[in-house]
Amino acid sequence: MSRARASGMTGLASALLALGLHAPATAAAEVGPGDVQQAINSLARTDGVVGAIGELYVDGRRKGQGSAGTRLLGGKGGRIPPASRYRIASQTKLMEATVVLQLVGEGKLGLDDKLSSLLPGVAGHDHVEGAGKITVRDLIRHTSGIPDFAEGGRFDVFDFTTAYEPIDLVRAARALPQGELGQYRYSTTNYVLLGMIIERVTGHDRAAEFQRRLFAPLGMKSTYLATKVSDQIKGPHGHGYHPDAQGRPRDVDRLNATSYGAEGAISTAHDVSAFFRAFNQGKLVPPELQKQLPRPFPELCGGTVSSASGGLPGISSVTFSSADGRTQLALAATLKVDNEKAMAVGDAMKKAAAAVLCPGQ
Known part of the structure; x- marks a missing residue:
């Protein structure tokens, strides 16, 4: 099973939190625990979902x-x-974009710095076409x-033994047709390079x-970045599944973080x-640097709430957040179908x- 098929996920442009909105707090402050449980019950009944959680x-x-x-899978495990x-x-x-922008704010990096000067080996070996023109800003904004x-289909979802270096992923991208500089094109390779x-x-x-x-x-004591060839989530958690070549769902509780590392954070709600x-x-990040990030349209509650989402084989996750930063609803659903079908x-x-954040709308 190629990773290209597995990666039918929402991209960063539709995933990033909308910035700079000035809006009142949402109705979430009045929402009770029962409302959240009811919403999760509904989510878990969606075709392809094994289990769902939210806070x-x-x-x-x-x-x-x-x-x-x-x-x-199969109603097991509680x-x-x-x-x-x-x-x-x-x-x-x-x-990752936040870390990069912090470095920019500290003067250790510039948004207009060229890829060729920051990673001369990448340019010298022609691993990236036009590296002398591509800037840090271009990488952040896709x-x-x-x-x-991943579009080359080289990386197997079920390969838990092959260790890749970041440059291996960049080389794999070089074999594919280059897009036009300045035009939006979602690509995880940008974040491998970052x-x-x-x-x-x-x-x-x-x-x-x-x-x-x-x-x-930030006191994110349960969060870590997966880095190993065969990484499993620590502690009790839901297992996700992905169809093999015969269409049978296989447990992908392990994922190869050497090829999925740009998307590899493991966290909690x-x-x-x-x-x-x-x-x-x-x-x-200072406001003037926040503006360098993509700005999708706000989604919910009359434009006061936006979302950041992501998908990998066996998992779909999203965090909804109010523009003032006061309210968050974090959801995760383990899957038994590939992301394209989910x-x-x-x-x-x-x-x-x-239903939770803006009931009655």
Whole structure:
């Protein structure tokens, strides 16, 4: 099973939190735990879902939680603990962009710095076409034209033994048609390169910088960045499944973090809510730098709530957050179908969020 088929996930442009909105607090402050559980019950009934969890936070305090479905396929394993860990997938990219923009704010990096000067080996070996023109800003905003390495179908979802270096993923992208510089084209390769830049500029590995700059300061004690060839989620959690070549669902509780690393953060509803609360309240990146991030249209509650979402084989996750940063609803659903067939899950998550955050609308 190629990763290209598995990666029918929402991209960063539709995943990033809308910034700079000035709106009143949502109705979430009045929502009770039963409302969250009812929404999760509805989400778990969606075709392709094995189990679903969610937690609602207002001003950092949990106001509701829910769990439905089961931890394992076939109704086995009991319910998933609502506070358990799950893969946040492409939401990791917003965290990485935040780290990069912090480095820019510290003067260690420039938005207009060229890829060729930051990673001369990449340019010298022609691993990226037009590296002398591509900037840090282009990588963050997916306007570099660099293809997504996953589109080549080289990386197998069920390969838990092959260790890849980031440059291997970049080389795989080089074999694919280059897009036009300045035009939006969602590509995880951009964030592989940003990770390489973080490590070169700081002298530390990416996981250490995430821990030092985000996880530790924000009290995200249950969050970590997966880095190993065969990474499993720590502690009790829901298992996701992905169809093999015969269409049979196979457990993908393990994923190869050396090819999925750009999307590799593992977190909880509490922790990911802490990140979005701090981010949306301007505590992580100065406002002038926040504007460098893509700005999707707000989705819910009359434009006061937006979402950050991600998908990997076996998992779909989304965090809804109010524009003022006070309210977050974090949802995760384990799957038994591939992401392309699970688009309805995203719709169900949005419906669940609307029921909790803006009832009556």
